[in-house]
Amino acid sequence: MKLTDSLRYFLRDLKLPKSKESGKYQIFSGNEENLNKNGATLLEERISLFNGRTNSIRCFSVDDLNSMILDKDQITATSIYDCGFRGVWDGKLVYVKVNDGVSRKFACREIAVATEMGTHRNVHRLLGCCLHTKSPVLVYEWEEKGTLKSRITNLKGHSKEILEWKDRLRIAWEIAHAVAYLHTAFDLPIVHRCLKPENVYLDQDDSVRLSGFSLCISIPAGKKDVEDAVIGTWSYAAPDYMISGRVAESSDVYSFGAILLVLLTGKFPSTIYHSNQGRVSLSEWVAECHAVNCLADVVDPTITRNGPIADEVHLKEIVELALSCSAADGECRPTMVDVATQLKDIIISSSDSR
Structure with missing residues (x-):
């Protein structure tokens, strides 16, 4: 059947409404x-x-x-x-x-x-x-709470309800769960390619509503990646994709790792940070703090205003998960299914330990 015939039937099935009064x-x-x-x-x-x-x-x-x-x-x-x-x-x-x-x-x-x-x-x-x-x-x-970015930073000078640690963990898991579904639920894996806090909306209960699917791309059957133009937001884009133009499921994993670091630190990957090693990225700064056991320094102060996070074991697990997702080599990153599973296990374990 010609495309023109397919289009005719497709438009017919849309059941277009009649015009209403202006x-x-x-x-x-x-x-x-x-x-x-x-x-x-x-x-x-x-x-x-x-x-x-x-x-x-x-x-x-x-x-x-x-x-x-x-x-x-x-x-x-x-x-x-x-x-x-x-x-x-x-x-x-x-x-x-x-x-x-x-x-x-x-x-x-x-x-x-x-x-x-x-x-x-x-x-x-x-x-x-x-x-x-x-x-x-x-x-x-309409999602009244706005985007995740607007909840992490006070963009317009309006006072926003602070996202507590347990809420951030749940939000991370819900994002991971939605992206894992995108990767696995269809005949061909679909890569989001534009994961960032601006594309994560929060509903009235602060539950995740993932959006921004315009740059999605499918991975051909039997392939691990596909070559395409480099597009998206550079600070959340995987370095291997930026260099080669090859999109893979691991590209989303890197972007998710950047979001997880944002949830943890309250800082954004577009900023350059200063350390003993000079000017470094957000993930490099967090990795340095992890190496010298100073994880308390990386946690967003808004979620420790009433004292430090009680369970440092789970904090360390979150940091290590974020850093593994942010690995420069795509082959070293976990899958989104593994990420969602690990986050769920951490949430359950942290709840049981309280």
């Missing part, structure tokens, strides 16, 4: 040409990543989008490419995500992966999308 703000516009181009690209992404396997997608009209927006001037941004509006749909708050500067291909890839990952409890729930706009607009559930 909303208060006329922010979005679109046309049938965009629908056809976006629909074709989305179909290609679903075939490439999931062999055409599909979960249902709700397709919003442009009028639907315009009717959602609560305030056209209230724009939320988590990166230079990811911005959007706070809105309401069906009586619930939503995040209307605009992929400004992101290619049609990457926006459609995010739709494809987020839809397939939607059954996992630790994934940011995609409610639907609009394909009539120039680049697809995505509609997600």
